[in-house]
Amino acid sequence: xxxxxxxxxxxxxxxxxxxxxEDGMTVPVHxxxxxxxxxxxxxxxxxxxxxxxxxxxxxxxxxRSDAAAERAYAPWTDLEAELRAAGLPLFSVDTHRxxxxxxxxxxxxxxxxxxxxxxxxxxxxxxxxxTEQRSECDPVVxxxxxxxFNPEPLxxxxxxxxxxxxxxxxxxxNEVLHGWITSGRHDRPAMLRTLARVPGxxxxxxxxxxxxxxxxxxxxxxxxxxxxxxxxxxxATVDKRTVADLADWPYPKRPLAPLTxxxxxxxxxxxxxxxxxxxxxxxxxxxxxxVRERPADxxxxxxxxxxxxxxxxxxxxxxxxxxxxxxxxxxxxxILADRAAAHRAAGxxxxxxxxxxxxxxxxxxxxxxxxxxxxxxxxxxxxSGLTFAPEAGTWRLRTVINKLxxxxxxxxxxxxxxxEGWTRMKLYFxxxxxxxxxxxxxxxAALAEHCVExxxxxxxxxxxxxxxxxxxxxxxxxxxxxxxxxxDEFERKVELLRxxxxxxxxxxxxxxxxxxxxxxxxxxxxxxxIGRVIERVWRDGGTxxxxxxxxDLDRWTAAFAAEDMSIEWYVYRHRARDEVLPWSHLTAGxxxxxxxxxxxxxxAGSGVEDCRWTPCYDCGVCTGYGIEHVxxxxxxxxxxxxxxxxxxxxxxxxMVELTRPRVALATGTPA
Amino acid sequence: xxxxxRYTKLGKVRFVSHRDGARLWERALRRVALPVAYxxxxxxxxxxxFGLALPTGAESVAEYLDVDLVKxxxxxxxxxxxxxxxxxxxxxxxxxxxxxxRDAAALSLQEDVTSTTWxxxxxxxxxxxxxxxxxxxxxxxxVLVDRVRxxxxxxxxxxxxxxxxxxxxxxxxxxAELVTVGRALRPTELASVAFPGIDTxxxxxxxxxxxxxxxxxxxEVLPLALATAPAPGVGT
Numbered sequence: 078x079x080x081x082x083x084x085x086x087x088x089x090x091x092x093x094x095x096x097x098x099e100d101g102m103t104v105p106v107h108x109x110x111x112x113x114x115x116x117x118x119x120x121x122x123x124x125x126x127x128x129x130x131x132x133x134x135x136x137x138x139x140x141r142s143d144a145a146a147e148r149a150y151a152p153w154t155d156l157e158a159e160l161r162a163a164g165l166p167l168f169s170v171d172t173h174r175x176x177x178x179x180x181x182x183x184x185x186x187x188x189x190x191x192x193x194x195x196x197x198x199x200x201x202x203x204x205x206x207x208t209e210q211r212s213e214c215d216p217v218v219x220x221x222x223x224x225x226f227n228p229e230p231l232x233x234x235x236x237x238x239x240x241x242x243x244x245x246x247x248x249x250x251n252e253v254l255h256g257w258i259t260s261g262r263h264d265r266p267a268m269l270r271t272l273a274r275v276p277g278x279x280x281x282x283x284x285x286x287x288x289x290x291x292x293x294x295x296x297x298x299x300x301x302x303x304x305x306x307x308x309x310x311x312x313a314t315v316d317k318r319t320v321a322d323l324a325d326w327p328y329p330k331r332p333l334a335p336l337t338x339x340x341x342x343x344x345x346x347x348x349x350x351x352x353x354x355x356x357x358x359x360x361x362x363x364x365x366x367x368v369r370e371r372p373a374d375x376x377x378x379x380x381x382x383x384x385x386x387x388x389x390x391x392x393x394x395x396x397x398x399x400x401x402x403x404x405x406x407x408x409x410x411x412i413l414a415d416r417a418a419a420h421r422a423a424g425x426x427x428x429x430x431x432x433x434x435x436x437x438x439x440x441x442x443x444x445x446x447x448x449x450x451x452x453x454x455x456x457x458x459x460x461s462g463l464t465f466a467p468e469a470g471t472w473r474l475r476t477v478i479n480k481l482x483x484x485x486x487x488x489x490x491x492x493x494x495x496x497e498g499w500t501r502m503k504l505y506f507x508x509x510x511x512x513x514x515x516x517x518x519x520x521x522a523a524l525a526e527h528c529v530e531x532x533x534x535x536x537x538x539x540x541x542x543x544x545x546x547x548x549x550x551x552x553x554x555x556x557x558x559x560x561x562x563x564x565d566e567f568e569r570k571v572e573l574l575r576x577x578x579x580x581x582x583x584x585x586x587x588x589x590x591x592x593x594x595x596x597x598x599x600x601x602x603x604x605x606x607i608g609r610v611i612e613r614v615w616r617d618g619g620t621x622x623x624x625x626x627x628x629d630l631d632r633w634t635a636a637f638a639a640e641d642m643s644i645e646w647y648v649y650r651h652r653a654r655d656e657v658l659p660w661s662h663l664t665a666g667x668x669x670x671x672x673x674x675x676x677x678x679x680x681a682g683s684g685v686e687d688c689r690w691t692p693c694y695d696c697g698v699c700t701g702y703g704i705e706h707v708x709x710x711x712x713x714x715x716x717x718x719x720x721x722x723x724x725x726x727x728x729x730x731x732m733v734e735l736t737r738p739r740v741a742l743a744t745g746t747p748a
Numbered sequence: 749x750x751x752x753x754r755y756t757k758l759g760k761v762r763f764v765s766h767r768d769g770a771r772l773w774e775r776a777l778r779r780v781a782l783p784v785a786y787x788x789x790x791x792x793x794x795x796x797x798f799g800l801a802l803p804t805g806a807e808s809v810a811e812y813l814d815v816d817l818v819k820x821x822x823x824x825x826x827x828x829x830x831x832x833x834x835x836x837x838x839x840x841x842x843x844x845x846x847x848x849x850r851d852a853a854a855l856s857l858q859e860d861v862t863s864t865t866w867x868x869x870x871x872x873x874x875x876x877x878x879x880x881x882x883x884x885x886x887x888x889x890x891v892l893v894d895r896v897r898x899x900x901x902x903x904x905x906x907x908x909x910x911x912x913x914x915x916x917x918x919x920x921x922x923x924a925e926l927v928t929v930g931r932a933l934r935p936t937e938l939a940s941v942a943f944p945g946i947d948t949x950x951x952x953x954x955x956x957x958x959x960x961x962x963x964x965x966x967x968e969v970l971p972l973a974l975a976t977a978p979a980p981g982v983g984t
Binding site for chain 2: 079084086087088091092093095096097098099100334336337338342385386387388389390419422423424434
């Protein structure tokens with residue numbers, strides 16, 4: 078539909094994000110007997126293009142002779158209006174094929190606030206948003222990604238959900254769909270039942286959910302009574318999928334290099350998957366276990382080939398904590414040597430090539446001096462800002478969340494960074510963590526102030542940016558039972574920090590909008606009934622909710638009121654041990670007892686060690702799935718409290734009590 | 749050694765902005781491993797000189813790029829494999845037509861180019877109207893246009909900026925040569941003056957030539973006649 082789309086692009090902002098034409102793009106071959114997938118990222122092209130999961134599946138599907146995959150991203154509101162006015166559907170950026178011609182609409186969900194965009198894109202693709210209204214000729218709607226680990230809020234809108242890593246299961250799904258399509262697309266329900274038997278695939282419509290009665294106050298009761306499969310051949314519990322060895326999956330082999338600027342505008346190479354640091358707030362660390370490292374020589378090859386293929390001069394070595402990669406130092410040295418050699422080869426013989434060094438980006442670094450040394454090695458020249466994530470202001474609270482960083486390590490890291498020439502530090506913190514007191518909040522400001530003092534010894538330009546997010550409890554984590562702070566409470570804590578940092582020259586405070594945190598909380602632990610709220614917010618025009626200018630919490634509160642449902646109940650309420658959680662029939666392999674005991678340990682301020690290097694404490698993942706860590710070095714990395722010798726007993730002297738959220742007073746007034 | 753490249757921007761890539769175009773050229777030149785010179789300092793940038801920005805959405809068969817190579821680099825600009833390698837490293841629609849060595853003392857493209865030729869077509873530009881509209885503007889003593897630049901509105905006489913104006917041989921396109929020096933007249937602004945009320949967003953705009961005028965002598969920056977093979981889609 079390029080001919081119809083082209084005139085519209087003259088009328089919208091940043092039209093280059095709709096043309097495709099990227100380096101690494103494949104031109105897929107469609108035809109009879111080929112399952113066509115529209116891999117859709119439910120946010121803008123700039124955010125979605127770099128997504129590695131989508132790029133990996135795009136390649137794996139296009140390598141198959143019975144599949145063809147193209148990509149789509151959410152058109153910005155200006156183009157959406159033009160498309161709807163012209164009666165045109167969502168389209169792929171590869172060949173500008175209308176979404177209506179695809180067999181599968183597959184969404185990658187990185188975060189919960191995109192849920193309303195998912196509904197909007199299903200609608201823009203010309204399909205009914207509700208599963209029950211779809212017919213044989215409508216596409217099969219599938220979701221996956223981290224935010225699909227509690228898919229219940231979208232249960233009424235999606236045909237199937239993939240839990241965990243997609244490399245293997247995507248082919249198994251394709252085989253089921255291939256069989257259905259080539260035999261004439263009869264009996265969609267039977268096809269969905271076949272899909273439900275593929276390990277890792279969850280078909281929400283094949284489960285019945287029942288609820289308890291509400292009590293008169295409308296606050297208690299209402300919990301899920303049971304979640305039961307409707308047929309004997311549908312699994313009672315759906316397990317996530319995990320690839321055993323990353324070495325078997327050196328993807329993307331043809332990384333996409335866009336023609337317009339995107340958020341991570343560089344080559345990305347994943348060095349390992351999974352993390353067993355055990356930070357209790359971190360859903361990614363819980364659902365991606367165990368740790369699987371990519372062989373160092375494969376990393377080096379993928380970097381060399383990726384840079385050559387794309388022409389990028391910057392590469393990110395990605396993972397949840399890249400300094401924990403066993404072979405990080407030899408990998409970095411090898412990459413730098415390869416690039417220097419390539420650079421010399423391009424220039425005239427014997428001459429100084431001068432010019433452009435390749436930059437290696439190490440995101441998600443630990444807080445210790447070793448890490449700073451590593452960062453110094455890879456950033457010859459560009460030393461403007463360095464980011465650390467202590468997450469909580471006091472050691473006591475850091476033992477609650479199991480982010481075991483000593484103050485000395487933070488100050489040591491900051492000191493070495495300033496002494497190595499960096500001038501700006503960025504520190505990430507969460508507020509609203511379990512057991513948090515005002516003292517913990519104010520300690521964040523004190524830490525930042527001390528970091529600036531350290532920096533001033535080295536440079537007058539020393540500054541610290543405090544980036545403060547509101548904690549949203551996530552499914553499949555030890556904090557899944559915790560009642561999220563109210564919006565008012567978040568605003569009060571932000572105000573505490575604003576006042577505490579106002580007179581600190583050199584400390585810049587940035588905080589996440591408490592309204593967005595509240596909306597995220599709704600979707601994060603919602604059940605199927607929340608789908609009605611999401612549908613209302615979408616129908617009311619609430620798309621792009623991750624974008625501050627588009628989020629209006631009043632839309633959400635109005636939708637809750639219209640459905641006679643309560644934000645307090647869904648977001649601010651603590652859950653009891655025996656409550657049937659909306660995702661209790663879905664598992665990332667973590668035992669319920671492990672998560673509960675870890676939650677109790679958290680409240681007692683007791684930490685756990687990293688099982689990559691210490692004996693297994695049986696969280697359930699490796700034993701349950703018959704997989705194990707793939708780690709090149711049996712020795713923990715050097716340096717700091719996050720390296721060797723975690724001092725995990727030090728906080729037990731502090732009495733810890735779970736503070737009740739204010740709404741639990743049940744006055745009936747919204748928080 | 750300094751090079752000057754002539755290239756096209758046709759089709760879907762017409763929606764790539766001038767700034768994004770610079771980024772994709774940097775990547776492409778690294779892919780063909782051309783020994784490009786870099787600036788000194790903490791953030792070295794490749795020494796590339798882009799000419800007059802092509803408006804986003806417009807196409808061209810006459811875009812230029814100056815590339816400085818490192819000292820001692822010896823490249824044969826007429827080597828057809830270099831032209832091919834560059835085109836292969838660039839997206840569909842951006843093709844290198846010609847590479848030439850540039851005199852070390854040559855002015856930058858921005859300083860050098862004095863006028864450019866455009867072809868405009870689309871709803872509102874019709875064969876019966878082009879001659880009349882062209883004559884009206886060419887015969888006028890002054891052509892006042894209210895233009896907004898950087899948020900400020902200015903009324904300018906744009907008549908001196910129009911070198912020539914008329915229909916193409918087929919009669920359906922407006923062909924205009926416009927002066928680039930000073931506050932240049934955009935081709936869509938010209939269309940609005942020539943055909944009042946026209947929706948310029950519906951027009952197709954093609955840059956066909958860039959000219960250098962020196963001591964009364966006018967020449968194209970790099971004429972395609974120099975190329976070993978004719979470039980596709982050259983207008984006028």
